[in-house]
Amino acid sequence: MSDESRLDTGPAKRRLRFAIIGAGMSGILSGIKLDAAGDHDYTIYEKADRLGGTWRENTYPGIACDIPSHLYSYSFEPNPDWSHLYAPGAEIQAYFEGVARRYGVEAHMRFGAEIARCEFRGGRWQLETTRGERDQADVVIAATGVLHHPYIPVIDGLDRFEGACFHSARWDHGVGLDGRRVGVVGTGSTGVQIVSALVARVAQLVLFQRTPQWIAPQENPPYSPEQQAEFRRTPALMCDLHHDMSRVLAESFSNAAVDANSPQMQLLEEICRANLESNVSDPALREKLRPNYRAACKRLVVSPDFYQAIQKPNAALVTEAIDRVEARGVRTRDGRLHELDVLVLATGFRADRFVRPMQVIGRGGTRLDDVWAQRPFAYLSISIPGFPNLFMLNGPNGPVGNFSLIEVAELQIAYILQLVDELRAGRCREISPSDAATATFDAARVAAAKQTVWMTGCRSWYLDDRGIPAVWPWTFDRFREEMAAPKLDAYERAG
Ligand code: NAP
Numbered sequence: 001m002s003d004e005s006r007l008d009t010g011p012a013k014r015r016l017r018f019a020i021i022g023a024g025m026s027g028i029l030s031g032i033k034l035d036a037a038g039d040h041d042y043t044i045y046e047k048a049d050r051l052g053g054t055w056r057e058n059t060y061p062g063i064a065c066d067i068p069s070h071l072y073s074y075s076f077e078p079n080p081d082w083s084h085l086y087a088p089g090a091e092i093q094a095y096f097e098g099v100a101r102r103y104g105v106e107a108h109m110r111f112g113a114e115i116a117r118c119e120f121r122g123g124r125w126q127l128e129t130t131r132g133e134r135d136q137a138d139v140v141i142a143a144t145g146v147l148h149h150p151y152i153p154v155i156d157g158l159d160r161f162e163g164a165c166f167h168s169a170r171w172d173h174g175v176g177l178d179g180r181r182v183g184v185v186g187t188g189s190t191g192v193q194i195v196s197a198l199v200a201r202v203a204q205l206v207l208f209q210r211t212p213q214w215i216a217p218q219e220n221p222p223y224s225p226e227q228q229a230e231f232r233r234t235p236a237l238m239c240d241l242h243h244d245m246s247r248v249l250a251e252s253f254s255n256a257a258v259d260a261n262s263p264q265m266q267l268l269e270e271i272c273r274a275n276l277e278s279n280v281s282d283p284a285l286r287e288k289l290r291p292n293y294r295a296a297c298k299r300l301v302v303s304p305d306f307y308q309a310i311q312k313p314n315a316a317l318v319t320e321a322i323d324r325v326e327a328r329g330v331r332t333r334d335g336r337l338h339e340l341d342v343l344v345l346a347t348g349f350r351a352d353r354f355v356r357p358m359q360v361i362g363r364g365g366t367r368l369d370d371v372w373a374q375r376p377f378a379y380l381s382i383s384i385p386g387f388p389n390l391f392m393l394n395g396p397n398g399p400v401g402n403f404s405l406i407e408v409a410e411l412q413i414a415y416i417l418q419l420v421d422e423l424r425a426g427r428c429r430e431i432s433p434s435d436a437a438t439a440t441f442d443a444a445r446v447a448a449a450k451q452t453v454w455m456t457g458c459r460s461w462y463l464d465d466r467g468i469p470a471v472w473p474w475t476f477d478r479f480r481e482e483m484a485a486p487k488l489d490a491y492e493r494a495g
Contacts, residue, residue: 013424018042019127019137023109024053026393026409027143028096031105033413047114051100053145055093060171062197063089066302067404070238071245078238080231086220119361123429142392146400147349156324165343179203180341183330187213191346192306199309206316206338214272214295218302253402255475257296260453269295279307288319297458299401351461352376354396362387375464379433379441380482388430391416397445399472399479411483418486429495437490448473
């Protein structure tokens with residue numbers, strides 16, 4: 001190395017070791033961004049045998065992302081090959097595999113390595129996998145996902161069903177579906193996609209609906225080979241699309257959902273109502289499908305064809321409550337037995353888990369399970385007082401639901417790396433938000449949450465144990481502003 005280039009490197013920076021937990025969208029992103037920052041000493045721990053997170057785990061028929069594909073991509077890695085405006089799940093999984101390979105982050109991944117325990121001791125994080133392997137890191141990035149612990153409903157007799165029964169996120173591809181009688185419990189985004197995909201294949205499809213959903217119409221045109229070639233020739237087109245889609249999503253939805261009476265929310269309701277009125281011909285069925293709460297109160301469902309699917313002669317919508325499951329099918333409270341070969345639980349996820357069941361022990365032996373005993377929380381969705389140098393991507397209280405979580409994670413990792421700069425530059429050895437800043441943030445968040453459309457009288461996974469939306473209650477623009485640069489006076493810096 002010449003003397004000049006030595007001068008260029010500036011003062012020596014502290015070398016840090018990083019542990020990233022989770023090899024899904026945000027774990028891959030973290031690896032890419034660490035490499036770009038010159039931090040190559042990291043390991044990505046992944047409990048499964050493959051990367052991909054949500055898109056590895058969810059392989060149910062009909063799975064697709066309802067965020068447009070050119071927005072649901074890393075901003076720095078546009079993909080000219082997206083087949084449709086909204087990409088199917090397998091294509092998204094292949095995209096992440098390709099990106100991880102191209103950026104060399106796959107080489108940092110340890111598969112089959114579930115971190116069971118993570119303790120801040122001696123100024124570093126001590127990690128231990130379920131198999132007893134150990135590691136140490138200066139910084140932990142928890143990229144553990146949001147909706148990945150299936151919620152299995154408590155239904156009497158579920159274990160006595162003699163057909164095949166599985167959760168939507170644990171799809172058993174060994175079970176034949178063609179020509180069989182299939183029951184689906186749940187009418188969220190997942191249940192709706194499954195119904196649309198299966199109805200043409202099965203002999204009979206029975207959808208057990210506890211609560212009707214507002215459904216916004218969706219068109220999903222394919223990208224032609226000519227359009228894809230154009231994207232390949234001119235990648236800037238995809239960057240423009242990403243930018244425009246982000247702006248449209250924010251203006252039409254994300255910024256508006258935080259004011260239940262905004263014109264956009266009212267328009268959305270009209271669109272959903274018109275979708276129901278014009279696409280469901282039988283008045284009795286239409287009334288069964290009509291929600292009695294505000295559109296977008298629950299996570300909005302979009303579908304090009306659900307209403308058509310549920311009107312097929314072999315489809316049935318059951319609104320009687322489930323009484324129990326029996327060997328041959330589902331018995332509803334009216335005493336009727338719905339005989340089934342396969343029962344799919346599209347019943348959602350435990351949205352309050354985040355990094356758990358990993359045991360996380362912070363400064364002075366503080367257990368995250370105790371700190372989160374009432375409910376999970378985090379300063380700006382990223383970090384927790386008393387847990388230094390631990391940062392979460394898509395952690396509690398962040399923008400989830402109708403946002404591109406990729407966009408969210410990109411903003412978060414840029415913010416986290418600015419905090420990491422404090423460690424790298426040797427300005428401190430430990431950084432965590434103060435109790436006061438976290439309490440102020442949380443109080444403001446709760447106050448704002450009460451004005452949102454998510455609190456207008458429905459049950460959803462957005463709500464915490466008090467019935468208050470646990471998600472980012474302000475505009476996406478505000479999130480972007482907050483993530484631009486950390487306010488360092490909100491942090492305690494030690495060492
Ligand atoms: P979900 O939205 O939480 O829906 C769960 C469904 O199961 C609800 O209809 C719920 O009824 C029903 N349910 C739960 N327990 C029940 C019981 N004991 N008896 C009868 N019904 C019961 O779950 P999800 O559909 O898997 O979606 C979760 C989230 O994943 C979505 O909100 C979305 O954010 C994401 N997702 C996104 C896409 C996408 O395209 N981007 C696709 C799929 C999922 P109630 O409504 O009465 O509670």
